[in-house]
Amino acid sequence: MVRHPHPPVTGRPTALRRLARRWSAPLPAPPGALRRGPLRPDGFPSRLRSTRLTSQLGVALGVAFAVCFLTGLLSHLIQHPPGWFRWPARPVGLYRFTQGLHVATGLATVPLLGAKLWSVYHHLFRWPPIRSIAHAVERASVAVLVAAALFQVVGGILNIARWYGPMPFFFTAGHYWVGWLAVGALLVHIGVQLPAVRGALGRSVVESSQERLSRRGLLGGVAAAAGLITLTTVGQTVRPLSGLAVLAPRRPDVGPQGLPVNKTAHRAGVRALAQDPAYRLVVTGPGGRTDLDLAALRALPQHTAELPIACVEGWSATGRWTGVRLRDLVALVGVDPDRATVLVESLETAGRYRTSTVGPAHVADPLTLIALRLGGEPLHPDHGYPARLIAPNRPGVLQTKWVGRLTVRESS
Amino acid sequence: MRTRAALVAVGTLLIGYAVVGALADPDLRPTGVLLFLAGVLAGHDLVWMAVLLAVGALLARWVPERHRPVVRVGVISAATVTVVAVPLVLGFGRPPDDPSVLPLPYGRHLAIVLLLIAGATLLTCWAADRRRSRRPAPAAPGGRPPRSALHRPGGEPLGQEALPEGVHDHHGDADQQ
Numbered sequence: 336m337v338r339h340p341h342p343p344v345t346g347r348p349t350a351l352r353r354l355a356r357r358w359s360a361p362l363p364a365p366p367g368a369l370r371r372g373p374l375r376p377d378g379f380p381s382r383l384r385s386t387r388l389t390s391q392l393g394v395a396l397g398v399a400f401a402v403c404f405l406t407g408l409l410s411h412l413i414q415h416p417p418g419w420f421r422w423p424a425r426p427v428g429l430y431r432f433t434q435g436l437h438v439a440t441g442l443a444t445v446p447l448l449g450a451k452l453w454s455v456y457h458h459l460f461r462w463p464p465i466r467s468i469a470h471a472v473e474r475a476s477v478a479v480l481v482a483a484a485l486f487q488v489v490g491g492i493l494n495i496a497r498w499y500g501p502m503p504f505f506f507t508a509g510h511y512w513v514g515w516l517a518v519g520a521l522l523v524h525i526g527v528q529l530p531a532v533r534g535a536l537g538r539s540v541v542e543s544s545q546e547r548l549s550r551r552g553l554l555g556g557v558a559a560a561a562g563l564i565t566l567t568t569v570g571q572t573v574r575p576l577s578g579l580a581v582l583a584p585r586r587p588d589v590g591p592q593g594l595p596v597n598k599t600a601h602r603a604g605v606r607a608l609a610q611d612p613a614y615r616l617v618v619t620g621p622g623g624r625t626d627l628d629l630a631a632l633r634a635l636p637q638h639t640a641e642l643p644i645a646c647v648e649g650w651s652a653t654g655r656w657t658g659v660r661l662r663d664l665v666a667l668v669g670v671d672p673d674r675a676t677v678l679v680e681s682l683e684t685a686g687r688y689r690t691s692t693v694g695p696a697h698v699a700d701p702l703t704l705i706a707l708r709l710g711g712e713p714l715h716p717d718h719g720y721p722a723r724l725i726a727p728n729r730p731g732v733l734q735t736k737w738v739g740r741l742t743v744r745e746s747s
Numbered sequence: 748m749r750t751r752a753a754l755v756a757v758g759t760l761l762i763g764y765a766v767v768g769a770l771a772d773p774d775l776r777p778t779g780v781l782l783f784l785a786g787v788l789a790g791h792d793l794v795w796m797a798v799l800l801a802v803g804a805l806l807a808r809w810v811p812e813r814h815r816p817v818v819r820v821g822v823i824s825a826a827t828v829t830v831v832a833v834p835l836v837l838g839f840g841r842p843p844d845d846p847s848v849l850p851l852p853y854g855r856h857l858a859i860v861l862l863l864i865a866g867a868t869l870l871t872c873w874a875a876d877r878r879r880s881r882r883p884a885p886a887a888p889g890g891r892p893p894r895s896a897l898h899r900p901g902g903e904p905l906g907q908e909a910l911p912e913g914v915h916d917h918h919g920d921a922d923q924q
Contacts, residue, residue, distance in 0.1 A: 381803075446827040456796055478788065479762070485787035486780075492831055497840030497848060501786075504779030512769035513780065519761030526754030549816065556820035560827040567828065567860060581856040582832050584840075590847030599844045717845070 357468065364463040379457035386535040387542065388550045392451040392557070393532065396484075397521065399444045403487070404518050406437035410647060411511055413730060416694070424700040427727040431645035434730070435572035438649025441491045442568055446560035448488055450553065452481065473527055480520035486513045495584045495648045507647075571650040587652035591715035594644065594652050597731060598688075600716035605737045608682045609720050616705070616722055620743035622669020629721055632707060635659045640702045646731040656725045658706035661698055661741075670743050673699045679724050680740040691733040695746045697726045705738060799826075813879075814872045821868030825861055832857040 372378070413422045413430065423429075458477075465471045487510065493499070494506050502509065525532075534540070542550075570580025570587075577587055585595050600606045608614075615626040627635075638660055645651040662672030677693040697703050703726040707714060714720040719736030726734065769775055802822060810818050834840065835853040842848055 442831060445830055446823055449826065449830075450823065452791065453796070453799065456792075459792060481791070482784040482788040485791050486784050489787050490783070493834055493840075496834035497842075498834045498837070500839060501783075502779070503782055504776050505774045508769075508772050508774040509780050509783070512765050512772065512775065513784070515761055515765035515768065519758045519763075519765055522754045522758030522761065524758075526751040526758060529751050529754070552816040553819065553823075556816075556823040559820055560824040563824050563860075563864075564827050564831055568831070581851065581860065582828060582835060582853065583851075584835060584849055585847065586850055589850040595847035596845055597848075599842070601844050602842065 359467050359469045362463075362465055362467055370462055373457075373460040374462055376462075378460055382546065383549050383553060384454050384457065385542075385546065385550060386531060387540055388553065389451065389454045390532040390535040391550075391554060392447060392454060393528075394536075396444065396447045396451050397525070399440050399447060400484070400517065400521060402440045403437055403444070404514055406433045406440075407511070407514055409433055410437065410730060414647075414733065421696065422694070422728070424696045424703070424727050424729075427702065428643055428645070428651075429728045430730055431572065431643050431651045431728075434645055434647055435569070435649055435651060438491070438495060439565055439569050439572075441488060442564050443561040444488055445492075445564060446557045448484055450557045476520055476523050476527075479516065480524050483513050483517035483520055487517055497584070497648075572645075574653075583650070584648070585646075585650035587650065590652075591717050592654075592709045592712060594654050594709065594718065595646075595650060596717040597646060597648075598717075598736070600720070600737070603681070603683045603686065603737065605682045606716060608739075609716055609737050614721055614739075616738060617740045618664050618668050618743065619741070620665070620668030620670050621745065625667050629707075632659055632705070632722065635663060637707075638701070638704060640704055640725070640727075642702060642704075642725050642727055644725075644731045644734060645729075654709050654725075655711070656704055656706040657708040657711070658704040658722065658725075660701055661693065661703040661705055661724070661726075662701065664705060664741060665698060665743050668743050670745055674746050675699075675743055676746045678742040678744075679735045679738055680742070681735050682737040682739040688732045688735070691724070691735045693724070693726060697729065700727060702727045705741075813875070817868055817871045817875070821864050825864050828857065828860050828864075832860075 370376075410430075410433070412420050416422065465474065490502060490506060490510055490513075493502060494510070499506060564582075566576070566579055567582040568580055569583075570576035570578065571583035571585045572587070574587055577583075580586065587595070590596050600609055615628050616632060618625045618627065636659070637657055639655060639657045641653055641655050643651045643653045661677060662675075665672045665675045665677060674695060675698045676695060677698055678690060679693060680690045681688075683689045693703065704724075705722050706719070706725045707722055709715070709718055714723060719738070722738045723736040724734050724738055769777055769780060806815060806818055806822070832853055835849055835851075836857055838849055838853070840849060
């Protein structure tokens with residue numbers, strides 16, 4: 336028996352067409368008796384909700400997400416630089432600015448995201464819940480967007496409060512990949528909603544004066560809340576506002592020697608090693624190896640630099656650091672300091688940030704120090720005694736503390 | 748149409764990149780990420796929104812219509828600072844050996860900020876009432892109409908139309924916040 340007497344020459348387009356038809360074909364509606372509670376037609380009669388309000392909140396939220404994504408991506412690239420990426424040593428406080436902006440924008444997003452989700456909450460109870468396969472996919476993509484957006488904002492808040500218990504994953508990696516997920520889902524959402532947004536923001540929209548007042552009042556409330564949360568937290572990096580930072584997880588002047596600490600010597604397990612009189616800073620390079628004890632380090636030319644510790648968590652604080660220029664130590668092992676890369680290793684035996692690489696721009700910079708003193712005093716153990724790296728325009732996690740070894744190589 | 752298709756295509760590619768990248772990252776447990784994604788979604792849509800709608804219903808029940816916009820601003824601000832401050836107040840992230848982490852009395856600070864928000868909201872409502880009571884009644888010769896009537900062609904008070912009696916009080920603005 337021949338089932339297909341004619342070979343399917345046009346089989347592919349037909350299959351595609353059939354697929355497309357099935358994709359948007361209406362699905363049977365569920366029984367009307369299930370339309371209860373929030374699913375009933377008048378479940379959400381608030382006159383405050385409107386497509387125009389949602390669109391305006393959406394545009395603002397889109398801008399906030401773009402700022403967070405770009406500054407976050409930048410921070411990731413600085414910490415995990417691919418071959419093509421170069422991060423300059425100047426301006427000194429650029430990373431302090433971009434990461435401060437990342438966290439401040441994330442916090443200001445809280446009321447925006449809350450209001451945006453409130454304004455579309457009734458769509459969750461649309462009837463029928465699913466009209467077609469295409470509709471189901473669109474709803475699933477919205478669920479991905481909402482989950483990813485909440486993941487980023489809630490996770491970020493928990494991270495700056497350093498409360499990792501509720502997050503069953505490594506925060507940094509999760510925040511990074513879900514950032515891509517959020518931006519992808521956001522672009523899909525904009526693509527789907529563009530006509531509705533254009534229509535709602537157009538001039539021809541009819542809106543009663545009461546609706547306009549309510550909408551503007553709500554937008555004003557969101558702006559006020561964003562302003563308030565900024566005012567009570569941003570002082571953790573903007574020093575003149577530190578007095579107002581009553582809800583900031585850090586104060587720029589609280590900590591040993593007037594500077595906050597992220598990882599103590601005790602937690603790093605280096606207390607004994609750092610205090611050991613047998614301590615030597617080992618500098619190796621193609622031209623040989625030099626072992627320097629503290630007296631030898633202090634005998635080298637000392638330089639002082641005002642540089643910030645700028646944490647990925649959004650706080651920053653400036654210190655007056657004194658020590659040996661990294662470029663001087665590089666020259667000791669016979670490498671041109673203007674063409675060198677240095678691997679800095681801590682005395683820590685383990686830990687994600689035990690080592691960091693200092694690229695040519697930072698090695699060459701005269702402000703990059705192996706610091707021995709902070710504010711004129713020997714470094715506090717929690718600030719990296721006996722010696723720590725401090726360089727301009729660099730995330731705090733890469734300012735390696737308790738430095739035990741420098742491995743110098745010539746850059747190609 | 749081309750712009751929309753491009754946005755959807757690029758967005759889908761980025762979602763794919765995120766999924767593949769997360770699965771390939773040795774530092775990441777995808778089940779943990781999925782669990783947290785589902786947790787925040789369910790927590791927001793089922794718990795947080797229910798609380799918010801309940802607060803909205805209380806406002807609609809107890810706050811006079813004329814004061815609702817101001818009270819709404821206060822509630823949004825209070826909710827925002829509370830969301831950000833609760834992990835600080837609980838202080839589970841404070842390590843015993845590092846006093847520079849979460850160094851402030853956040854419970855007291857949150858209470859003060861919430862009181863200030865409440866005070867500012869009450870003051871604004873009170874000032875609005877005072878202004879309103881000083882103004883002559885709309886029928887008085889030469890007087891200006893009360894503020895609530897200014898933006899309505901018929902001069903009818905806000906929010907008393909459109910919905911049948913009962914629906915407005917109990918459901919009408921139940922989800923305003």
